[in-house]
Amino acid sequence: MVYKEVSRVRFVLNRDYRKKADWIQGKMRRIGGILYPSPFEVTDLLGATQEVVPSSEPVSLYRYKNLELAGWEVPYAVNEKKTTRVFFDGRLVNKTSLQKELKEKHGFPIRGINEAELVVYAYEFWDEEFLEHLSGPFVLALFDEEKGLLFLARDRIGEKPLFWISRNPYWLFSTELRGLLATGLVPQTPSLEAFASYLYFGFIPQDLSAIQGVNKLLPGHYLKINLKRQSSIEQYWSYSKQFSNKTSHSVDETYHKMGEKMEIATRMGIPHTGNVGSILQGNLGSSALSWFLSHEMPRERLHGYTISFEEPYSPELETAKMTAKTLSIQHKTATVSPDLVFRDLPKIIWNLDEPNADPYIAQTWFLAKTIGETCRYAFSDLGSDEVLGGSSRYYLPEKEPLYPPPPLAYYLSRLPEKIRDKCLLPFIEIFSSSYKYRILRNIEINREQVAYLMHTALFKGKGRRKASPELFQAFDPEVFSQRFHKLTSLPGSKNGFLYYDAKTELPDKKLSQYERLFSAHNVELIHPYLDTSFVEFMAGVPEEMKFSGEAPAPILRNLMTRLCHECPPFPERKDSYLDTWCENPQFRFFFFQLLEGRLVEEGLISAKWIRTQLKYPKLLPRTFRQLWAILNLEVWFRLYIHRPLNPNTANLTLDELFLT
Template identity: 30%
Template sequence: MCGIAGFTRFHCDLGDETTLERMGEAIRHRGPDAQGSYLQGPIALHHRRLSIIDLSAAGNQPMHSHCSRYTIVFNGEIYNFLELREALANTGYPFRTHTDTEVILALYARKGRDCLADLNGMFAFALWDQEAETLFLARDRIGKKPLYYSSINGDIAFASELKALLAAGLVQREIRIDALRDYFSYQYIPDPKTIFEGVFKLEPGHWLEITAGGQRKAQYWDLSFLANATEEDQATKLLGKHIQKATRRRMVADVPLGAFLSGGVDSSGIVATMSQLSEHPVTTCSIGFDEKRFNETEFARIVAEKYATNHHEYVVKERVAENLLEIARYFDEPFADPSLVPTYFVSKLARQQVTVALAGDGGDEVFAGYEKYAIDAIENRWRERVPAFIRHNLLHPIATLLHRSPFGLLRRAGTLLSALATEAAMGFYLSNAQITDAQWQRIASEDTQERLSDYHPSAIVLDTYRRCDGTDHLSRILYTDIKTFLPGDILVKVDRMSMAHALEVRAPLLDYELVEFAAHLPSALKFRDGEKKRILKAVFKPSLPNAILDRRKMGFSPPLADWFRDELRNLAEEKLLKAKDGLPGYFKVERIRELWTQHQARTHDHGAVLWSLLMFQLWWQEYMSDA
């Protein structure tokens, strides 16, 4: 895993070697093993390396093709590079290294932008064609690796993380107000937006080409949910082969390798598969919390003992506030998924043992594993049975009344009725939004609401839901999450927290061929009669005990409500109620104080909203206070 950065100089001088050095220093944590720059004419490239494959200096970047026409900086891993290398070598390409980086160079020299169809992996790269004076940027299909960019007077600056662009002074720190609204609904900022005006994320499955004459962006991959008629037994066997193949490919490394083990079905299944493929005990790492209802380590221990893994555990029990300040620095946009805390600690623990870790990421989004899918299925059945005029004219007013209740159970019932009162896509948004419209209107300042005009963050879910070619509701919401929640939340969290410790994380269940296979399966093989991840559990049934397969999903989240009344109380009180800038510029401080008072009095649980407010303020303090 690595970090990349750079810029073009077709029309204006965006910087020099010193600028590149500043960009590289801002993302040093992504690649502590080596660094390199290339500055020639209209192109400037920088690379920070975390050595995984071919540890020799020959693997350092920027890397040039044998003919010197092409130069690349690359972040990621190409899992099928050995097969590609063999095929390219047979055509006469004179390879000088054993890296996957050189395979991309050779493939691009042969196929141009069409090379992306052949790459199986996680990647973000920038490739300069000296002869054509063209910069080609690309991001992997699922969005495992990040890539930010900004157009500046006809030129472009790009980097693995936003902080590199900020460090170089290449972008203005002007808050994009609709992105701020998105953040409070989703706990992250969906691509292609960022928190700043004029700065964008390259979407997963897209490429961007830049010349002196202009820029062109295109999508090279999408996911189809048109179901194939497949027998369950046959589909289970084929899925098992996909998982074995994807796991085996991700176990290739020239450095120590292990796995995250939460005790859930996904990570446990990956550890079981690794153990079956490995001649040596797998190194596994687990994180837990003091409070039992948030602690999964006992389940992780069952799997660790079954496969005699080299197991390591860590319990998060103190100094949460102190660590949170450190953790927040790695997110250069507001980000509020609370599972970032255990992800930070499990990455830290894993890095003490290994340099590469496999994880179960993607199992829930690809195979319908979240509880929200079961709830949404029930909602949709009722939505189909209750006439629209009743849902719109009766349920909505009742929901509005329930939302005003001081009791959490009644407010959740109000959210359910709101979802039932509307159409399926909007219902999915309402059921999963982290803040209601009423809460937003109560805490957002009049100026903030006026600047938003008629914008509503549900547009992101609605547009994505409608793009899916699947014919049933479950297919459409899985597509929506794979296109939004997965790359915007889950993969950002894992990337930033693992890179904070120079750890590479690989996700076999996000192999694009496996994801495509799963998408074409009938929805009933993923969710039926209340059983989530039906076919995935069938694959892992011979390998995992029933205690793992049948347990209720716990999730990877800390006890927020308790933290705000204990470990985080002093920090949160200072940041939320005494801030001089940041929150006061966009919100009504008196309303935030009201939420705080109610939460401390235990009359309400405002943990989710308070957490979003706190993480925004910590981000502001790090990236805006001294701007």
């Protein structure tokens, strides 16, 4: 490795801002940029977005030729030569070790600097390979004047989002979708492909976004673009490769190593001062995390928080109370009623930035609101399902048939190659070239993966076609599955499911939800289960050890049995709130409002399908999630598409929003 001589990094912001560096993360932070057609056409489009996405701090603005970069409430650093500039949003969990490495190997006295300055050092030492040395949740924009190159990067797991669009003659990026729309250069036109994928998954996956032409940068990737708007996207970290790094530890050594890495990941995230929140939801992942926290920090600083839906009995709530009592930590609980959900739903959807059909977004919103009253930092168990196999859907009976059964084209594609290619395909082409294509497409399709997609789909079978004939043709799950061709090389039968969920549901449904809603309440989240070292280690643990039982997350369950003998049993998460919500007349009222909604008016959702679902109230529990998903999409459409962007619109109640 060739290292460059580096000059001293200079922090360009004032001293008062430096004192706030530890608290910056909890605010509504944003990074954005525009490449204009020429230096003579540069205007203050980024500054104008302040009206749509307000900030309590002044914008940090940088211009160079036809490039304009801006950061809102994020650290901004520039080197001594003023040739390398960085806007950084996030946290480096390896900050201490990175400082030590740079000091010991290169003799530079790096003390008391923030993450943005450290990134400048790392770039000048390691050039484009600097991202391989950064670990933690982050998104960054780095511009090198000497090379005329802009680097945009997203963390390995995808805790922080980044959107970009090439719209001639402009090229724009932002860490918020509404930040792009606020420039006026990006039309408020919905993406039909993204809407179609939303109906299938309940969220918008991978590099798709809800706005036509806008892309999401994938986790573990970076985008490189020059001043002529010529760009390329490259991967700097591969999750699939971690599964091939098999550990050779015994069972006892694996449990010891796992506990050790979890301790380190938890300890590294604990702030030096102030109260710390622990999201204690009564499940195995959050209870185990609270146990580690209670052994790594003073318990008087640790506060457990549990938010549950209004229902007659919640086993998760009772388990959370018992866990808090066992660990001797303070515990605050609250319940969310449907009235509160309808009152705040426009605010929730506005802050999510993209539509999300998860009913638990309401729980997340009020959890963030409650924690934000007393804490600036909170620990969550996000990632425990995907890293440790903590979801019950990974434990379906092996004899359960694929749903639906594979088509005939799949079986024909599995014929011996010589018979298929020399006899069958030429013969079929005489009658139908399209069917020949279907057979060829099935050669590379992983039917187990497609069946898993169909099993977890929001709209199953023909339901999606009936709900939206317009969008049905815009998304094909078999084509989408080709994005995950690496799954066939992963060892074991269930590792592929973990990998798939870690690449889709985890960043695009869960992390985006928590990141956005907690940031809106000035709370910084820490996810120890997503620590890079922990994720890479668990990927290498043999599958038979990770799934050695009938209950979810057996490896974590067995570890906690060894560590906490007094901890209560952990129930599986069940959607028991559905019974209460389905009986509430307000939900039926707003579902009926969808018949007069914008989605029906635009032909995106079938009014006939909605009427059919609402015709028999007793059948509502079966389709409640689908109707809730369409309600959320309707609210998002009214906030982001139907009218000019205006943050004040989010202050309306759901009743008021439907009247406008």
